[in-house]
Amino acid sequence: MKNIFEKKCKECSTIFIPYRSTDSLCYVCTKTRQAIKNLEKIKKVRKKALKDSIMTLQDYFKIAQQHFNRYINLRDKGKVCISCQKRINGVTHASHYYSAGTHTNVRFDENNVHSSCYKCNVQLSGNLIEYGIHLENKIGADEFTMLRERAYITRKYTKDELKELAEYYKRKCKELN
Template identity: 35%
Template sequence: MATGKKPPKPKKCKCCPERFIPRTSTQTVCSTKCAIQLAKQLSDRKKKHQEKLDRAAWNKRKDDVKPLKHWEDATQRVVNDYIRERDRDLPCISCGTWTTVQWEAGHFRSRGAASHLRYDEDNIHKQCHRCNAELSSNAIPYRAGLVVKIGSQRVEALENNNTPHRYTRDELKSIRMHFRAKLRALKLEAA
């Protein structure tokens, strides 16, 4: 006469390819040797996970110690890369040359005079090294080229924008991510 209990189904051991009949419903390994091996694996995973968390916390602490200038410069590099890629097929906005030692992202209103516009796309355009560095942005021809490129209303809006703004780390991070995405999209279009 049957008692109504089903015999346990064979399971595959978590450590070795053996199949075994478990003595309890929670048994996952076939032997004590496999249980010790499984415990070591779980312990190693836990250690690696903790190391990863510790590294992340350390990097965050390191990032918190860095001055705001570090983040401004990192953001400016990404924005400048985007501007050079955006204006890749255009000449220097100031002098119109197609050849230079190095292409740069020149600001119409300098970062020193208008730091709140340092990441504004209307304020930054491709310039040759001579106009940007040697002629200090070559402002008069820059303005003329800017009027042709974006229109006089937007140029006047740039010139009249004197609202001060101090960027935070979070703002700089979001600006950096925004321009990285735009740069990636431009590079995909070009390919």
């Protein structure tokens, strides 16, 4: 004789009595699905840990630089190019007065990086003469001198410092949005 409360499991087709009227899976199938979900979460955590363990210092530099450049572009949105003083049409570049490769100490210095147009930053290699004149007017002579002094100090970043920088500028970008 068939029980009126019995249901057929959608997963394995066995007959079961549901705990709740909305249950469509038997106990075994429900627990199996939960176990699979838990395994997927564990795999995700392990994959993230593995990814972090194989990332190089250069990978962290790239991530931190992307967040920093995005912040600079958001900070200077609507402003003119630092070098030519013209309105920026098209892609905005985060232009370094002292290059990021050779002047590591000021790579993430907000006074060293300003928005620039494609022509000045790429075609004119930063248009540094004009950049320097306008940068000194913008930040002041004292800060410009201090920036020059900081630029020639060598700095080595650790992975943790770069992670912190990336998170810091990620938060600052969210604040500006």
